[in-house]
Amino acid sequence: MKNKTNLGISVFFFFFCLVSVTSDLEADRRALIALRDGVHGRPLLWNLSAPPCTWGGVQCNSDPRVTALRLPGVGLSGPLPIAIGNLTKLETLSFRFNALNGPLPADFANLTLLRYLYLQGNTFSGEIPSYLFTLPNLIRINLAQNNFSGRIPDNVNSATRLSTLYLQDNQLTGPIPEITILLEQFNVSSNQLNGSIPDPLSGKPKTAFEGNFLCGKPLEACPVNGTGNGTKTPGKGKSDKLSAGAIAGIVIACFIGLLLLFLILFCLCRKRKKEDNVQSRNIEAAPVSTSSAAVAKESTVANVPTPVANGGPHSSENGASKNPAVSKDLTFFVKSFGDFDLDGLLKASAEVLGKGTFGSSYKASFDHGLVVVVKRLRDVVVPEKEFREKMQVLGSISHANLVTMIAYYFSRDEKLVVFEYMPRGSLSALLHGNKGNGRSSLNWESRAGIALGAARAISYLHSRDATTSHGNIKSSNVLLSESFEAKVSDYCLAPMISPTSTPNRIDGYRAPEVTDARKISQKADVYSFGVLLLELLTGKSPTQQQLHEEGVDLPRWVSSITEQQSPSEVFDPELTRYQSEGNENMMRLLKIGISCTAQYPDSRPSMSEVTRLIEELSHSSGSPGPLSD
Numbered sequence: 001m002k003n004k005t006n007l008g009i010s011v012f013f014f015f016f017c018l019v020s021v022t023s024d025l026e027a028d029r030r031a032l033i034a035l036r037d038g039v040h041g042r043p044l045l046w047n048l049s050a051p052p053c054t055w056g057g058v059q060c061n062s063d064p065r066v067t068a069l070r071l072p073g074v075g076l077s078g079p080l081p082i083a084i085g086n087l088t089k090l091e092t093l094s095f096r097f098n099a100l101n102g103p104l105p106a107d108f109a110n111l112t113l114l115r116y117l118y119l120q121g122n123t124f125s126g127e128i129p130s131y132l133f134t135l136p137n138l139i140r141i142n143l144a145q146n147n148f149s150g151r152i153p154d155n156v157n158s159a160t161r162l163s164t165l166y167l168q169d170n171q172l173t174g175p176i177p178e179i180t181i182l183l184e185q186f187n188v189s190s191n192q193l194n195g196s197i198p199d200p201l202s203g204k205p206k207t208a209f210e211g212n213f214l215c216g217k218p219l220e221a222c223p224v225n226g227t228g229n230g231t232k233t234p235g236k237g238k239s240d241k242l243s244a245g246a247i248a249g250i251v252i253a254c255f256i257g258l259l260l261l262f263l264i265l266f267c268l269c270r271k272r273k274k275e276d277n278v279q280s281r282n283i284e285a286a287p288v289s290t291s292s293a294a295v296a297k298e299s300t301v302a303n304v305p306t307p308v309a310n311g312g313p314h315s316s317e318n319g320a321s322k323n324p325a326v327s328k329d330l331t332f333f334v335k336s337f338g339d340f341d342l343d344g345l346l347k348a349s350a351e352v353l354g355k356g357t358f359g360s361s362y363k364a365s366f367d368h369g370l371v372v373v374v375k376r377l378r379d380v381v382v383p384e385k386e387f388r389e390k391m392q393v394l395g396s397i398s399h400a401n402l403v404t405m406i407a408y409y410f411s412r413d414e415k416l417v418v419f420e421y422m423p424r425g426s427l428s429a430l431l432h433g434n435k436g437n438g439r440s441s442l443n444w445e446s447r448a449g450i451a452l453g454a455a456r457a458i459s460y461l462h463s464r465d466a467t468t469s470h471g472n473i474k475s476s477n478v479l480l481s482e483s484f485e486a487k488v489s490d491y492c493l494a495p496m497i498s499p500t501s502t503p504n505r506i507d508g509y510r511a512p513e514v515t516d517a518r519k520i521s522q523k524a525d526v527y528s529f530g531v532l533l534l535e536l537l538t539g540k541s542p543t544q545q546q547l548h549e550e551g552v553d554l555p556r557w558v559s560s561i562t563e564q565q566s567p568s569e570v571f572d573p574e575l576t577r578y579q580s581e582g583n584e585n586m587m588r589l590l591k592i593g594i595s596c597t598a599q600y601p602d603s604r605p606s607m608s609e610v611t612r613l614i615e616e617l618s619h620s621s622g623s624p625g626p627l628s629d
């Protein structure tokens with residue numbers, strides 16, 4: 001009898017819970033369908049018999065509720081219906097580059113959790129509603145390239161978390177309100193704003209204000225009495241046309257000037273390239289064909305680089321040459337990995353491992369079983385003598401958490417570095433999955449161990465002298481040994497490589513103050529290492545397309561979440577699945593990562609300090625730490 005009642009109650013609660021959970025998602029679903037039916041243009045191909053969280057552009061949390069709706073460039077047109085306001089858990093809304101028009105629907109005012117609003121590249125019109133700035137969580141607003149008119153609302157300062165306000169290319173009029181909140185990104189160019197630029201915005205670039213009738217810093221000073229002469233005067237057709245003509249003239253002149261400049265630069269560059277790069281370009285073409293060929297395994301290193309025929313006959317005794325200046329063969333640092341020479345290396349079967357910042361890497365397998373990694377440096381800018389000196393220094397570096405450099409080779413056309421081979425591949429591949437192989441799960445202990453190993457390696461480099469820094473820290477340069485120990489590679493090569501060859505991929509790791517990839521510093525290393533820590537903990541790649549589309553980098557994404565009530569949401573679900581929530585050590589490592597990615601170099605800790613902190617938390621990691629805050 002009693003059992004029966006209990007059962008009845010549990011069943012009741014079960015259904016109650018089920019209903020209350022599904023009804024919220026059901027409301028989201030209804031809102032999405034109302035949106036789908038209400039907009040014009042290309043139809044949204046959502047499978048209505050599948051759950052809404054599986055629909056294109058829809059993203060849910062674990063509740064499940066809809067937290068993001070991203071429909072960029074999908075050909076929607078017409079006005080937005082009243083519907084989106086019912087997605088009450090929405091944090092990201094993106095309709096950028098569609099053909100939507102009409103005013104912003106009033107029900108947006110109900111999106112109190114909204115953080116990111118991307119509506120650029122439509123023809124929305126009407127005034128910018130002032131309720132937008134009362135949404136408490138908004139971080140980015142992008143309304144650029146629309147047809148908004150009227151004044152910029154006076155209550156912009158109510159949006160205390162706002163860091164981006166993009167309003168360029170609209171029809172906005174009137175003055176810029178006195179904006180005192182700290183906006184990292186601000187742009188109102190190409191509107192019809194007039195008046196003077198408020199003082200707190202005077203530090204923004206000129207281009208953020210151009211194409212208006214504004215005056216004051218950073219543009220020209222305002223005329224003392226407001227009735228300027230010399231500055232643009234709005235309202236009078238004749239003077240408008242005149243200034244438009246003048247602007248056109250200036251633009252054309254600038255354009256021609258730039259064109260000439262580019263032409264000259266282009267000629268100069270070509271001339272220089274021809275002198276020292278003709279052959280290396282030919283070489284560069286080869287690896288691509290190798291990597292695309294499915295039979296990469298059958299190829300040899302030799303058919304990847306051009307044969308070094310001008311190097312003369314090589315003998316294997318030459319291999320261990322102690323005199324780098326005359327060496328026409330590999331210069332060895334360590335012999336314990338096996339005996340081979342350049343010829344042998346070139347004949348070994350090769351497999352492309354990847355194209356890195358400094359050049360392509362190959363796995364070279366010898367017949368007798370030895371496997372090494374060959375890196376072909378491209379765009380080496382230092383002369384041979386300096387290169388050899390630097391290499392000699394690198395060769396003397398040895399640490400348990402650094403990939404061992406075995407040998408190098410230098411000729412006019414070819415610069416090779418030979419490393420030990422790490423069978424487990426890179427941390428990047430392990431965290432984010434590589435082509436074909438899915439991502440494998442790394443538990444907290446392995447991740448903490450990898451963080452510590454990498455920290456020790458970088459700390460060791462920094463301890464050698466104040467000018468030594470790694471220069472290229474990222475997860476694809478953290479390799480893993482058989483026992484998942486971190487082995488850092490590609491260290492200290494940056495100062496030898498032309499900065500122009502540095503692709504943007506590195507950007508997710510690069511400290512904000514670094515503008516020239518060759519001018520590296522230890523504090524910049526600390527920043528990159530901090531990003532690496534955040535990557536380890538969140539499982540998100542700093543170079544991930546998604547993050548970049550929304551214009552936030554990984555550190556900013558992390559801090560935007562941790563400022564919220566639920567910081568544990570940042571962690572990789574793989575990590576929290578088997579871990580009690582709010583693991584104290586995970587939180588501590590996250591804090592270390594955040595402090596490393598401080599914007600100002602001086603606010604970042606030193607690498608030895610970081611290593612000490614990680615050591616501390618790894619020691620307490622073995623036993624479940626005290627659950628206090």
Ligand SMILES: *[C@@H]1O[C@H](CO)[C@@H](O)[C@H](O)[C@H]1NC(C)=O
Binds near residue numbers: 030031034082
């Ligand atoms: C939005 O929610 C309200 C109240 O919950 C409801 O009356 C309305 O029908 C919903 N609208 C849509 C489009 O789902």
Ligand SMILES: *[C@@H]1O[C@H](CO)[C@@H](O)[C@H](O)[C@H]1NC(C)=O
Binds near residue numbers: 049051
């Ligand atoms: C729609 O979703 C249902 C349920 O998930 C599935 O059975 C069906 O095949 C899907 N239809 C299409 C056209 O994808």
Ligand SMILES: *[C@@H]1O[C@H](CO)[C@@H](O)[C@H](O)[C@H]1NC(C)=O
Binds near residue numbers: 108109
């Ligand atoms: C916002 O939500 C409340 C409650 O759900 C509703 O009464 C109100 O009409 C909504 N506001 C707008 C502008 O849709």
Ligand SMILES: *[C@@H]1O[C@H](CO)[C@@H](O)[C@H](O)[C@H]1NC(C)=O
Binds near residue numbers: 123125171
């Ligand atoms: C922009 O808005 C103005 C009125 O404010 C209107 O005349 C014009 O046609 C609109 N332009 C577009 C492209 O919708």
Ligand SMILES: *[C@@H]1O[C@H](CO)[C@@H](O)[C@H](O)[C@H]1NC(C)=O
Binds near residue numbers: 195234235
């Ligand atoms: C800005 O333009 C409006 C109308 O175009 C005008 O009434 C106002 O006086 C102007 N303000 C300034 C400071 O020039």
Ligand SMILES: *[C@@H]1O[C@H](CO)[C@@H](O)[C@H](O)[C@H]1NC(C)=O
Binds near residue numbers: 168187188190208
């Ligand atoms: C502002 O927007 C204009 C037009 O899109 C662009 O040319 C300019 O570089 C931007 N300036 C800033 C500081 O974002």
Ligand SMILES: *[C@@H]1O[C@H](CO)[C@@H](O)[C@H](O)[C@H]1NC(C)=O
Binds near residue numbers: 224225
């Ligand atoms: C500015 O205007 C005031 C009166 O409005 C006038 O007394 C003063 O001389 C003017 N100053 C200049 C520099 O034109």
Ligand SMILES: *[C@@H]1O[C@H](CO)[C@@H](O)[C@H](O)[C@H]1NC(C)=O
Binds near residue numbers: 229230
């Ligand atoms: C304003 O314009 C008048 C006539 O065009 C000129 O004489 C005067 O010097 C100008 N004043 C300034 C401050 O540019």
